[in-house]
Amino acid sequence: GENVEQHPSTLSVQEGDSAVIKCTYSDSASNYFPWYKQELGKGPQLIIDIRSNVGEKKDQRIAVTLNKTAKHFSLHITETQPEDSAVYFCAASRYSSASKIIFGSGTRLSIRP
Amino acid sequence: SAVISQKPSRDICQRGTSLTIQCQVDSQVTMMFWYRQQPGQSLTLIATANQGSEATYESGFVIDKFPISRPNLTFSTLTVSNMSPEDSSIYLCSVGAPGDTQYFGPGTRLTVL
Numbered sequence: 741g742e743n744v745e746q747h748p749s750t751l752s753v754q755e756g757d758s759a760v761i762k763c764t765y766s767d768s769a770s771n772y773f774p775w776y777k778q779e780l781g782k783g784p785q786l787i788i789d790i791r792s793n794v795g796e797k798k799d800q801r802i803a804v805t806l807n808k809t810a811k812h813f814s815l816h817i818t819e820t821q822p823e824d825s826a827v828y829f830c831a832a833s834r835y836s837s838a839s840k841i842i843f844g845s846g847t848r849l850s851i852r853p
Numbered sequence: 854s855a856v857i858s859q860k861p862s863r864d865i866c867q868r869g870t871s872l873t874i875q876c877q878v879d880s881q882v883t884m885m886f887w888y889r890q891q892p893g894q895s896l897t898l899i900a901t902a903n904q905g906s907e908a909t910y911e912s913g914f915v916i917d918k919f920p921i922s923r924p925n926l927t928f929s930t931l932t933v934s935n936m937s938p939e940d941s942s943i944y945l946c947s948v949g950a951p952g953d954t955q956y957f958g959p960g961t962r963l964t965v966l
Contacts, residue, residue: 774954783945783957784896786854829895841955843895 742767744832746844754852759817761847763830766811770832773813774841775804778827787828788815817849825851855880855948857958865964866936873932874961876946881926886955887919890943899944902929936965 743766753759765773771792776784790797790804790813797804803816817824830844856879866872876885885902899919900908908921923929933940941964949955 772954776957781962783857783959786954786956789954840898845895 742770742832742840742842744830744842744844746830746847748847749845750848750850752850752852753820755820755822757820759815759820759824759849761815761828761830761849762812763814763832763844764810764812765832765842767832767834767842768811769834772833773804773806774831774833775815776829776831776843778829778846780826784829820851822851822853825849854956855882857946857948857956859944859946859958859961861961862959863962863964865966868937868965870936871932871934872936872963873930874944874946874963876929876931876958878927878948882948883926884949885923885929886947886949887921887929887931888945888947888957890945890960892942896945899931902931902946933963936963938965941965 744763746763751759774789775787777787778784788799788802788804790806792808795806801818806813828847831841833841858877860875864872887899888896889899890896898911899914900910900921902908902921902923904923904926918934920932943960943962945957945960947955947957
């Protein structure tokens with residue numbers, strides 16, 4: 741079945757530096773890739789998403805890139821701030837059904853002051 | 854995006870008992886889902902809550918253990934039955950629509966003693 745692998749599992753960066761989280765997916769029919777941020781004690785919050793007809797999408801300090809051929813997608817956070825500390829999940833699904841979103845294993849991002 | 858609330862936000866229960874978790878949305882939504890997030894882990898889909906019909910369960914989850922109701926387009930319940938310590942998790946509901954993304958509630962943190 742569909743599988744999403746996420747790396748690294750933990751990431752510590754200096755405040756102001758960039759953070760990159762990478763994911764790969766197995767189902768070539770996947771065409772929708774959301775990213776969620778989960779802060780301690782809260783539910784996952786959608787921060788950005790990308791569809792397969794787009795190679796890159798940016799929203800202020802956050803960007804996502806997609807390589808359909810290699811089945812890779814990545815989250816880039818620039819100018820990191822303490823409030824970026826959280827667990828980040830990548831996910832993949834077939835957009836037309838909006839069901840069975842398959843999540844990666846998560847990355848715990850820590851921002852060092 | 855929809856505003857999603859869950860009750861209770863947390864609970865501590867004795868083994869062998871059952872707990873019913875409620876999910877309320879501030880607008881009518883087509884699809885509602887229930888997820889489990891074990892400590893330090895990713896999200897696993899339990900079932901899709903279908904309005905007016907039986908829920909659709911994922912492999913490894915059964916109706917006798919996790920009965921689900923969906924009486925209308927804004928409300929659903931998940932019951933965790935005959936609980937054991939292995940059921941200690943965060944239970945999350947999410948909502949979505951065909952061709953749209955999923956948004957998550959704040960979660961219910963369950964501890965079974």
